[in-house]
Amino acid sequence: MSQDTIARLKENVIQGRKTKDDEGVDDSLSGTPGVLELTRLALEEKVSPDIIVNHGLTAGMQVVGDKFATKEYFIPDMLASAEAVGEATAILKPYLEASNSEIKGKFTIATVKGDIHDIGKNIVATLLRGAGYEVVDLGINVPTEKIVQMVRENKPDFLGLSALLTTTMLAMGEVVRELEASGLRDKVKVLIGGAAVSDEYAQEIGADAYCVDGFHAIKMVDTFQQRKL
Ligand code: B12
Structure with missing residues (x-):
């Protein structure tokens, strides 16, 4: 029944229902398990955390975004779903961080200037910790100067930048230019x-890689680290 659990999880993210006590957007699921209960159920059913994240939580958020774009949903609807997904991610954290061994490298991550979206960034940070990287999370709405200063002082192997808005993605290019100007x-x-x-945007601004999700990021950083050996 795990496929059914993931489908229900996605639907409850779309409805913004954290627990069984929440009504959700249209009241149709009242009394049935919400995002938190279904996340725990999926874990009990031994569904792998990457399926829960990608096919349940993220897929649901994608639909929420589409509904916001078509004005079917408004900010409070996005927030309700975001809160539910944020708490579900906290439940998954020990499973996503599970594996590890010795530190493979240093990773600094930030959501760029002007942008306050952090759910994806937090998932990426958690997954990289789980994969053996020491992660410093600078948070949201981080000014370019602060990011460059962190690179100068802490000398991470990797810098991860997150942006969800077409306006704020421009700050990523600014970070790359400032790193160049500072000799870093x-x-x-x-x-x-x-x-x-996207990949194209990464090329355009001179970033080293675009990653579609946290699992992709692990593959990418592991590959870069192996090339150093
Ligand atoms: C939840 C949400 C919000 C919440 C954020 C809560 C929070 N704590 O993050 C709230 C309600 C606050 C919000 C606000 C706004 N939002 Co908003 N939001 C979303 C929504 C629905 C989901 C985002 C999300 O959490 N997805 C789930 C996570 C898991 O996925 P993810 O973030 O993509 O991250 C994954 C990958 O992308 C990748 N990744 C992400 N970052 C990084 C970084 C690195 C280094 C790597 C390797 C990988 C990686 O890995 C992650 C894990 O798999 C999106 C829709 C969408 N399609 O994304 C709109 C969306 C991003 N928002 C949008 C808008 C317009 C806004 C507002 C401007 C609305 C307004 N009028 O005020 C404000 C802007 C606030 C600001 N200044 O940042 C638009 C952006 C449109 C555009 N083209 O610019 C979107 C696309 C909705 C839409 N379709 O219109 N939002």
């Missing part, structure tokens, strides 16, 4: 992610 560009690999960006 060749000291750090820059990875970008978030709904607004």
